[in-house]
Amino acid sequence: MRIRIFLMTAGLMACTTINTAQACEICNQSESQTNEMHFKASSHAPIGVMGDHRHKAGEWMLSYRFKHMEMAGNRDGTDDLSVADVLTYANPNPGPANLRVVPTKMGMDMHMFGAMYAPTDWLTLMAMGMYMDKDMDHITYNMPATAELGRFTTRAKGWGDTSFTGLVRLYEDGTHKLHLNAGVSVPTGSIKEEDEVLTPMNTRTTLRLPYAMQLGTGTYDALPGVTYSGHDEKWIWGAQYSARIPLEDENDQGYAWGNKHSVSAWAGYEWAPWISTSARLTGTRQGKIKGSDSQIAAPVQTADPENYGGRALDLGLGVNLLGTRGALKGQRVAFEIEAPLYRDLNGPQLETDWTATVGWQYAF
Structure with missing residues (x-):
């Protein structure tokens, strides 16, 4: 039912934007200014922003992003x-009454491969696939929590979920641009990754890894958003709202x-024209995991959906x-920390230290 509602909504938005595109022919009056911006370093948002720009009809863009994230130390609310x-x-799972395995550090590498194509001036299509490599360090304590038994690291790597997005022009003039982001994430990433762990009984066994170590969500997810950007001779600015909303109540593992x-x-x-710098603020809010995977049941905080x-x-x-x-014309290299x-x-x-x-990016 939620998928049907999403498809109906997307259809209505597409019809609306067709009329909007016809009504916005005034945008062509600023075409020369738009083309001039197209060949400036500042015409794109910071590299950490996805779906920030559209392309001219018939234009392609290929992209590769490498993202590394480091997490260390634990937090509850705002307290370390x-x-x-x-x-x-x-411990909400079977076993000891309290947690006995503590994550201390996590690293994640993401290799993101993207392609964009504009069939018209008002619509750009985007696809993105991702290869992920995650590792997490832990300390295991004995059942009474009086002694450290040892340390171990779990790892999961493979292809993550794949996304398909349409970027639809809502408004454009010589200074301002506004477009709709309407996408869907397809669950191509594994949610059954396993590795060897050290238990509070001082034994080693292979278990299904916690939710944070899985490679995908296991659900089809809506990726709605809206993006604004503006510029003058030297300055650029912009803002984006984006969301990831599951279109299913649970995946095939129950969450x-x-x-x-x-x-x-x-x-x-x-x-x-060949170099620009940027500063960006990003606020994020995410809810708890709903449901649970019965195979994820170790006495570790990451096994609790809460x-x-x-x-x-x-x-x-x-x-x-x-x-x-x-030969370098149209090729971009960007960095953001x-x-x-x-x-x-x-x-x-675990809390994020830095990303x-x-x-x-190459447009042609």
């Missing part, structure tokens, strides 16, 4: 937690990730570089 603090939390909503705003300055989601605010600083002549300003987590959870994204 020690390992001893985490061991006092109740669904909580709704995720993000708002991002950025500003940048063009030092020369310990997911929360609120976050991040600051990103970036640089965009553009090739303007010869993000750090947390605020965290209010449904804990206990870095580097990307390459």
Whole structure:
């Protein structure tokens, strides 16, 4: 039923935007200004923003992004937690009454491969696939929590979910652009990843990894959003709302990730046509996981669906570089690093230390 509602809504939006496109022929009056911006480093948002721009009819763009995220230390709400603090939390799964395995660090690498094509000036289509590599370090304690038994690392890697998005022009003039983001995420990532763990009984066994270590959501997800951007001779600015909303109540393992909503705003300055720098603020809110996977039942915080989601605010600083002549014309290289300003987590959870994204884009 939710998929049917989503498809009907997308159809209505498409019909509306066709009329909007016909009514916005005035946009052609600013075509020369738009083309001029197209060949500036500042014509794109920071590399960490997805679906930020459209293309001219018949134009393609290929992209690759590498994103690395480091997480360390635990938090509940806005309070930092020690390992001893985490061991006092109740274990909702079979086994000891309290948690006995504590995550201390997590790293995640994401390789994102994208393609964009514009069949018309008012519509750009985008597809993105992702290869992920995750690892998480843990400490295991004995049943009474009086002694550390050892440390271990779990790892999961493989293809994640795949997304398909349409970027539909709503308004455009020589200074301002506004478009609709309407997409869907297809559950191509595994949600049955396993690895060897050290148990509180001082034995090693292979178990299904917690939700954070899986490679996909297991559900079809709607990816709605809206993006605004503006520019003058040297300055650029923009904002984007985006969301990830499951279209199914649960996946085939019995759970669904909580709704995720993000708002991002950025500003940048063009030092020369080939280089610009940017600053970006991103606020995110995500709900807890609904339901549970009966195979994820270890005495560790990441095995509890309640310990997911929360609120976050991040600051990103970036640089965009553009090739303007010869074989490099139209090729972009960009970098952005993000750090947390605020965290209010449904804990206990590992908290993000920093995130870095580097990307390459080529339009033709």
